[in-house]
Amino acid sequence: MNLNLPEFHFFENSELRLAYFDEGGRDAPPILLIHGFASTASVNWVHPGWLKTLTDAGYRVIAIDNRGHGHSDKPHDPEAYYPSLMAGDASALLNHLELEHAHIMGYSMGARIAAFLALEHADQVRSLIFGGLGIGMCDGVGDWDPIAEALRAPSLDVVTHEKGRMFRTFADQTKSDRIALAACIETSRQNVSRDDIGKISAPALIGVGTKDDLAGSPQTLAGLMQNAIALDIPGRDHMLAVGDKVFKKAALEFLERES
Template sequence: MQSFTHDGFELTFLDRQPASGEGDPVLMIHGFASSHYVNWVSPGWFKTLNDAGYRAIAFDNRGHGSSSKSYEEADYTPVKMASDAAALLGHLGIGRAHVMGYSMGARIAAFMALSDPDKVATLVFGGLGIGMVDGVGDWDPIAAALLADDPAATSPV
């Protein structure tokens, strides 16, 4: 895993060129309470895209997987999380990529397309509910869940 720092977060990612050489980049954004591994590596999406000739890129959103976590609710907005995705492309020197998002990752991808349309070649949304049609919905429960203590980090009394 590689990492870079953006907006005070250390964000971890995988970046793999296809064996055939340089391929079009595909940025994969995972869902809530998940990681790049659970949504993209384990089910085979990362390998399948890479084997098909694409540059496969997947990262752990802030507060998820191996990326760092904050205890500030304001750090977990779709706009800020979309800026992480755009910053990763900048960090990698990629001007434009295909972007795939699943669930919360689809929402983040949509916000990225709105804030940085020049960086998004195409969008693929998976597991995105009616909220995309009738409104963004309430982001606060997601932010609150990301602020919860990690039970694995506390020792028994």
């Protein structure tokens, strides 16, 4: 596990100041990492070892703090968090770095953002890795309204919803902006239609833990796409699959084929 945090830089898009890190050789193949809800670039990609794994394999690793998260600006308006807007941030970051295209890897909400990026900015996407999100990309991932309510509650003491308490506790521990996260969860869950997911032509790897009760089937999602393969991550739930060695090995093999 590599706990040495990289230096963060900033750029602007849609009047928001957004943070990112950019590590590895400038002439190396670039990969853009997009983290999940209530996480950050550091929590999702540095602590589980992805930054070290990918830079050691010869990639230029770029990771964004999504709006509402980490070091980036945190609007409180739910209208700011549709996946298309956050995909626009990712596209703007590649433009800011003067990169024509990159491999794109997203986990959970980040996978959804990556799908919108592939649909709306297809020329910037060399390949896709979706982690922690299968057919839930299209069919939804359950009722998260209690999470938003828990994040907006005056204190943890009044929160009775189990998953709501979990996210509220996590947000408090990470000193996150709970109101921004509540706004984000309301609109960032926008589904991709089954017809639209079938329009994505970029090669894709879809990795989901076999104990993940949120993501939905990676095989079903892969079957709807033009050029996708599904990966079962054995014995892992939604939280633990992200840093799994099976996932990392499959991702490196996939990237080597597509680079």
